[in-house]
Amino acid sequence: VFFFFSSRRRHTRCSGVSWARRCVQETDDIENAKIGKNIQHANEEIANFCVHPNEKIIVTFTRNYLFRVYSLENNATVRMWKEQDFFATEMCLDPSGKFLAVGSVNNQIRVYDITKGFATHNFRNHRDPILKLYFHPNPSFLQLFSTSEDHTVKVYDLLTSTCIKSLARHQARVSSLSLVENGKYLVSVGFDRKVIIWDSSNEYRPITDIPTEDIDINDCAYITKTLSKKKQMHYLLFGFDSGKLGVLDLTGEHLSLIHI
Numbered sequence: 001v002f003f004f005f006s007s008r009r010r011h012t013r014c015s016g017v018s019w020a021r022r023c024v025q026e027t028d029d030i031e032n033a034k035i036g037k038n039i040q041h042a043n044e045e046i047a048n049f050c051v052h053p054n055e056k057i058i059v060t061f062t063r064n065y066l067f068r069v070y071s072l073e074n075n076a077t078v079r080m081w082k083e084q085d086f087f088a089t090e091m092c093l094d095p096s097g098k099f100l101a102v103g104s105v106n107n108q109i110r111v112y113d114i115t116k117g118f119a120t121h122n123f124r125n126h127r128d129p130i131l132k133l134y135f136h137p138n139p140s141f142l143q144l145f146s147t148s149e150d151h152t153v154k155v156y157d158l159l160t161s162t163c164i165k166s167l168a169r170h171q172a173r174v175s176s177l178s179l180v181e182n183g184k185y186l187v188s189v190g191f192d193r194k195v196i197i198w199d200s201s202n203e204y205r206p207i208t209d210i211p212t213e214d215i216d217i218n219d220c221a222y223i224t225k226t227l228s229k230k231k232q233m234h235y236l237l238f239g240f241d242s243g244k245l246g247v248l249d250l251t252g253e254h255l256s257l258i259h260i
Helices: 017-026
Strands: 004-007 012-015 046-051 057-062 066-071 076-082 088-093 099-104 109-113 118-123 130-135 143-148 153-157 162-167 174-180 185-190 194-199 205-211 217-226 232-240 245-249 257-259
Touching: 046 088, 057 088, 088 130, 099 130, 099 143, 109 143, 118 153, 130 174, 143 174, 174 232, 185 217
Parallel strands: 174 217
Antiparallel strands: 004 012, 046 057, 057 066, 066 076, 088 099, 099 109, 109 118, 130 143, 143 153, 153 162, 174 185, 185 194, 194 205, 217 232, 232 245, 245 257
């Protein structure tokens, strides 16, 4: 199990929902955890980063606007490019590991081909800074999802380079997104203390709103558990401001949030 941290004076960022998911599913023993690698850029502060799906590459962004593609196998930078006036507040890689989506404080989203190091898409559909980015888990669907301080969720089609949906049901900023059952449903979590499930097969129409009992949720992760060849359980894990976790069983007849 691997976790990746970027540490600064008053802020520590952890990346890798897949690693957190695996940790929950496979082990609860982290007493023997140790630091495997230190990645440092001389005289540069790492402001953001994300992890390649193959777990062998990290893309970092430093405060002097440099993007680096770093190989964990070779302990070396394999590609690097610099941007002007584009500070990355959020980063994520698509399932194929080819495309990097980057959100900025100037309300803009850029998508890069990291194998070549140049931008392929540029979106300006939000009115406020970008908070979260999320690629469709099925690589055959080249779709990107974003949230912003403007309280909306946007859906983009990379094949047509257009924003195909704007979801405006939250009344506060959306803190997290997740796609479940291979993209069948989109789940959004907002600081209006609501979890909204959207049906992606029906033009992303809302199916249900689930209140979080006046508790703010910071993040969520989707996990599955196979019981047999024909039966699989689907869960959402939520991280609360209080430091506690919540579980939503998506396979039950009645959806309710359980605090643990």
